[in-house]
Amino acid sequence: MEEEEEAELRNPFPSPPSHYNNYASHNLKLLALLKERVGDQNADLADSNQHELLSDQNDVPSWSLAQLEKPRVDWILEEGHYNVFGDMWFVKETIPSLAELGGHQLYPADPSVDRRPALLAVLRSMLVTYSNLTNAILAPPPPSSSSTLSEWQRQLEWTTILAQNLMAAANDLRPVQARGNLELMMQRQLELRTRGNEEHPLVPRQCDTLEARLLELRSSAQEMAGSVTDQESTAKPSGSQVQPSSINVSLEDMLRWAEEVP
Numbered sequence: 550m551e552e553e554e555e556a557e558l559r560n561p562f563p564s565p566p567s568h569y570n571n572y573a574s575h576n577l578k579l580l581a582l583l584k585e586r587v588g589d590q591n592a593d594l595a596d597s598n599q600h601e602l603l604s605d606q607n608d609v610p611s612w613s614l615a616q617l618e619k620p621r622v623d624w625i626l627e628e629g630h631y632n633v634f635g636d637m638w639f640v641k642e643t644i645p646s647l648a649e650l651g652g653h654q655l656y657p658a659d660p661s662v663d664r665r666p667a668l669l670a671v672l673r674s675m676l677v678t679y680s681n682l683t684n685a686i687l688a689p690p691p692p693s694s695s696s697t698l699s700e701w702q703r704q705l706e707w708t709t710i711l712a713q714n715l716m717a718a719a720n721d722l723r724p725v726q727a728r729g730n731l732e733l734m735m736q737r738q739l740e741l742r743t744r745g746n747e748e749h750p751l752v753p754r755q756c757d758t759l760e761a762r763l764l765e766l767r768s769s770a771q772e773m774a775g776s777v778t779d780q781e782s783t784a785k786p787s788g789s790q791v792q793p794s795s796i797n798v799s800l801e802d803m804l805r806w807a808e809e810v811p
Contacts, residue, residue: 571610572617579603580614594618647717655714660721668718675711678704 594615
């Protein structure tokens with residue numbers, strides 16, 4: 550039964566806990582009545598004798614009615630963590646150190662202290678331990694009656710501790726690495742923009758030249774169109790006057806024509 554409950558707690562989509570059935574209307578009324586009879590709002594209901602205080606009520610549960618109370622936010626903030634489905638969650642998300650996780654930390658916990666000497670010592674120790682591990686593997690095994698750990702087991706455990714320290718130190722430096730990468734990217738973008746302006750100083754001038762050339766072409770086209778119009782007007786006989794035909798088209802005619810056009 551305990552194994553099933555543990556598996557249910559580890560389920561990514563767990564079922565509601567079994568004690569949700571306790572939140573019945575009758576039990577909630579008993580909880581309100583118990584608070585009223587206790588009187589002190591700061592008192593812990595779990596310490597009160599609910600059967601004595603609610604002796605005149607029916608169906609008083611055997612379990613404590615204090616379980617139906619909402620979580621105390623002030624207690625959660627004071628403790629700094631809370632439990633949900635068997636997992637502990639911290640109010641302020643922090644990356645626990647290797648020592649807080651129960652490991653053997655070999656570098657300073659204070660991030661303001663330079664960790665490079667300690668990490669270099671850890672790296673040298675790992676190289677030496679790896680060499681000792683290869684020698685221990687080549688050595689003959691201890692007798693079966695010996696209760697002490699063999700040399701290769703001790704070297705393997707020490708290698709595990711050193712590797713944990715290197716990985717934990719690398720994880721602690723990830724925010725610093727991300728900040729440094731962002732600064733390098735911003736510097737790279739500034740260098741590319743500055744270099745582009747230096748390599749192409751004539752681009753704005755060429756744009757101005759092209760714009761002036763387009764304006765000249767537009768004005769010359771307008772002059773040519775005006776001269777053609779003047780020549781046509783002089784070529785027509787003076788006595789003949791062309792009267793423009795006035796066509797009255799309503800908006801409804803235009804809409805009807807637009808619907809007829811395929």
